[in-house]
Amino acid sequence: xxxxxxxxxxxxxxxxxxxxxxxxxxxxxxxxxxxxxxxxxxxxxxxxxxxxxxxxxxxxxxxxxxxxxxxxxxxxxxxxxxxxxxxxxxxxxxxxxxxxxxxxxxxxxxxxxxxxxxxxxxxxxxxxxxxxxxxxxxxxxxxxxxxxxxxxxxxxxxxxxxxxxxxxxxxxxxxxxxxxxxxxxxxxxxxxxxxxxxxxxxxxxxxxxxxxxxxxxxxxxxxxxxxxxxxxxxxxxxxxxxxxxxxxxxxxxxxxxxxxxxxxxxxxxxxxxxxxxxxxxxxxxxxxxxxxxxxxxxxxxxxxxxxxxxxxxxxxxxxxxxxxxxxxxxxxxxxxxxxxxxxxxxxxxxxxxxxxxxxxxxxxxxxxxxxxxxxxxxxxxxxxxxxxxxxxxxxxxxxxxxxxxxxxxxxxx
Numbered sequence: 318x319x320x321x322x323x324x325x326x327x328x329x330x331x332x333x334x335x336x337x338x339x340x341x342x343x344x345x346x347x348x349x350x351x352x353x354x355x356x357x358x359x360x361x362x363x364x365x366x367x368x369x370x371x372x373x374x375x376x377x378x379x380x381x382x383x384x385x386x387x388x389x390x391x392x393x394x395x396x397x398x399x400x401x402x403x404x405x406x407x408x409x410x411x412x413x414x415x416x417x418x419x420x421x422x423x424x425x426x427x428x429x430x431x432x433x434x435x436x437x438x439x440x441x442x443x444x445x446x447x448x449x450x451x452x453x454x455x456x457x458x459x460x461x462x463x464x465x466x467x468x469x470x471x472x473x474x475x476x477x478x479x480x481x482x483x484x485x486x487x488x489x490x491x492x493x494x495x496x497x498x499x500x501x502x503x504x505x506x507x508x509x510x511x512x513x514x515x516x517x518x519x520x521x522x523x524x525x526x527x528x529x530x531x532x533x534x535x536x537x538x539x540x541x542x543x544x545x546x547x548x549x550x551x552x553x554x555x556x557x558x559x560x561x562x563x564x565x566x567x568x569x570x571x572x573x574x575x576x577x578x579x580x581x582x583x584x585x586x587x588x589x590x591x592x593x594x595x596x597x598x599x600x601x602x603x604x605x606x607x608x609x610x611x612x613x614x615x616x617x618x619x620x621x622x623x624x625x626x627x628x629x630x631x632x633x634x635x636x637x638x639x640x641x642x643x644x645x646x647x648x649x650x651x652x653x654x655x656x657x658x659x660x661x662x663x664x665x666x667x668x669x670x671x672x673x674x675x676x677x678x679x680x681x682x683x684x685x686x687x688x689x690x691x692x693x694x695x696x697x698x699x700x701x702x703x704x705x706x707x708x709x710x711x712x713x714x715x716x717x718x719x720x721x722x723x724x725x726x727x728x729x730x
Contacts, residue, residue: 347453350478358393387470401689402712404694410429432457434459434460447688450478517698544654552658553680578632606635653674698710
């Protein structure tokens with residue numbers, strides 16, 4: 318097995334070639350990789366079945382199993398994501414802005430690749446495909462380190478992608494997968510200065526904390542998703558029930574699932590019983606006001622208000638007004654996605670202006686904070702920080718800029 322440093326140098330070398338590749342070549346590579354994912358779906362699913370069986374034998378939770386499991390539909394979706402990315406405008410070489418100085422100097426700000434984008438992630442083998450595709454389109458080499466739980470799946474997916482890239486004439490090392498999943502290798506991975514240009518962790522709090530404590534390379538945090546749905550006094554309650562059910566139950570194990578419900582007191586007596594009836598199998602924990610209205614709701618602890626459950630659990634709080642709702646969200650939210658259901662334009666405007674999150678949603682499900690749903694084809698993560706990217710990170714967020722200055726002999730006085 319090659320050392321991490323050697324793997325990183327392979328990725329660095331490939332990134333220099335990829336940075337110069339034409340849009341046509343990159344798109345051909347993405348289509349070839351998508352075709353191979355579908356052609357090899359049986360092989361990929363067999364590899365994934367072994368990972369899932371091992372996880373189930375180890376007593377892993379159903380939510381984690383859901384993130385790990387692939388199906389024929391999910392493999393087809395992975396391939397579709399690559400094709401969507403191929404159809405996007407190539408950001409590399411885009412002139413963001415340009416101007417001419419009084420002395421005749423022409424200055425242009427141009428998009429260029431980051432170089433080597435490293436992703437350290439847990440369980441989800443679809444990340445292998447999404448990350449590699451977005452990196453390739455944006456001219457970056459993908460340096461990937463998944464978890465031991467998904468290693469067999471990741472190797473099968475990566476092999477198909479690498480062959481697809483090679484068929485289009487690009488280096489196989491446009492995607493480099495680390496197979497050493499030890500804790501020691503994770504720490505070393507985070508410290509490959511001079512190799513990794515940007516590190517993106519995708520996982521739970523322990524992984525994020527490990528990056529914060531150990532990384533010596535630049536990183537962008539793909540953080541927790543304690544996403545709230547606030548049902549305002551002016552809400553369409555049927556709509557609110559529909560959005561809540563979708564946000565909580567459509568796929569509860571993902572970061573844009575609705576984890577917390579906040580309800581205006583004026584509509585709580587009507588809305589909460591209807592919401593509870595629409596959420597069979599969901600464990601509800603709430604404050605005293607919510608429990609007075611729906612005795613089946615269990616008492617919430619202080620920890621519950623800020624928790625990303627990633628499961629069929631929902632916290633419920635009743636508030637007196639919009640100010641209290643915003644205050645609750647600002648205190649306990651994770652900066653991912655916050656939603657309001659309301660027919661009051663002023664309330665919607667206040668909510669969008671005052672709530673500090675990567676995405677603020679009006680009258681729609683929190684589940685829409687997603688690269689594909691935003692039209693990015695896929696995403697490499699959802700940033701909950703403010704530099705250099707925020708929200709779903711697509712191809713544009715995987716570039717930086719440089720200035721190109723053109724003169725005709727000017728010297729500075």
